[in-house]
Amino acid sequence: MRLGIVVTEFPRITETFVMRDVLAFAEAGHEVRIYRLGPQRKSEFVHPFARPVMSWVRSKPFILDREVVVALLSQIRADPSGLARIIGRLFRDYVSTPGLLLKSLAILPKSLAFAQDLKRWGAQHVHAEFAGHPATCAWIAARMTGIPYSVSCHANDIFRTTNGLAVKLNEAAAIRSISEFNKRFLLERVRGLSAAKIEVIRCGVDVMTIPRLEAPRWGDVYRILYIGSLEPKKGVDVLLHAVAGARDLEPWKLDIVGGGPERERLAKLASNLGLMDRVIFHGPKPFEEVSAAIAAANIVVAPSIVASGGRMEGIPNTMIEALAHQRPAISTRLSGLPELIINGETGLLVTPGNAEELRNALIWARNHPNETFAMACRGRRHVEANFDLNANARAQLQQFAAHARAS
Secondary structure, eight states, X not given: OEEEEEESSXXXXXXXXXXXXXXXXXXXXXXXXXXXXXXXXXXXXXXXXXXXXXXXXXXXXXXXXXHHHHHHHHHHHHOHHHHHHHHHHHHHHHTTOHHHHHHHHHHHHHHHHHHHHHHHHXXXXXXXXXXXXXHHHHHHHHHHHOOOEEEEEOSHHHHSOOTTHHHHHHHSSEEEESSHHHHHHHHHHSTTOOXXXXXXXXXXXXXXXXXXXXXXXXXXXXXXXXXXXXXXXXXXXXXXXXHTTOXXXXXXXXXXXXXXXXXXXXXXXXXXXXXXXXXXXXXOOOHHHHXXXXXXXXXEEOOOOOOGGGOOOSOOHHHXXXXXXXXXXXXXXXXXXXXXXXXXXXXXXXXXXXXXXHHHHHHHHHHOHHHHHXXXXXXXXXXXXXXXXXXXXXXXXXXXXXXXXXX
16 A cells, blocks of 8 residues: 555654554555654654654645645635635634644645645555544545545544544544543544444554563662653652652662653652652663663553643553563553553552552562562563554554555
């Protein structure tokens, strides 16, 4: 297939699952073009394995571009009523969320330019990675060209607001949900949606390239690891409060791998709690160094919470990677996380935002190393069965092929 993938940002270190899917599609023999709606952030860390893919990216300014202007004028001349219907639909769907309305209108001209590029290239299927603006772009392109599209539904793209989802998802040829939780959410909240259209295809890791680590060394220092972006929904402040003053954890060390807007606030909180001698903020790291950090850890923690505006996780890939490495894991009962970390079976779950429960889980894991490692081993088997990148990429390609335009 010639497959167009629509994203907002690319590459993005917090969305390496998108990069891995794209690479898997290409390795399976398909031609891929990536249509990026937003600009590339100069500060964005790019994994070495992602660099060759950058030549596949198509990006356009919002309006100050000849091709964008030509595409807009061509559409006005060729089908003004069709364009008017799109604009009218955007107003109806987003009138209660003016910010999203303005952004949707802003991406309209470049979406028309992408649609023309997809048509000239002979794209057979378009996939929107996220149900927000990427799905809006894919929907516009489908209206203009007739090229079928599908949508992946992850987390904030559906949790923050369901405005606009009814038209974008109902007109999509297929929908990928990354969890059973998301599928239930969509069926309950989106009018007219058919369960038959939604297929649960989880995010994954290349399990066979990740070694099964031996049991972690439970030495004098209890090594706790957090990997991920530093933003409110990640709940890293809850983790800092959990380890503060926990005598039964002594001595311990917390490694925080990742960057983001919360770093300064979290560093200040760690200092105020008297933890800076044992909390290390490493910043973003390449995949190899992340793997080394997982190998050195006694336990990996994802203290996810529901942040303002309903922002919350789907299933963090970092926790899939941790279990694939056979490292013990603790997270929270939130969204699709219990589908990966089954409490008492493949890891431990606590109530989101409850520092005391998280502290008790950390203490229990330290006091029961054999049971904790046994859970991690079961977690590896669970990842092999349900979160394997290659198997899930094949399932997604089958979904695309079933709805692709003939070449």
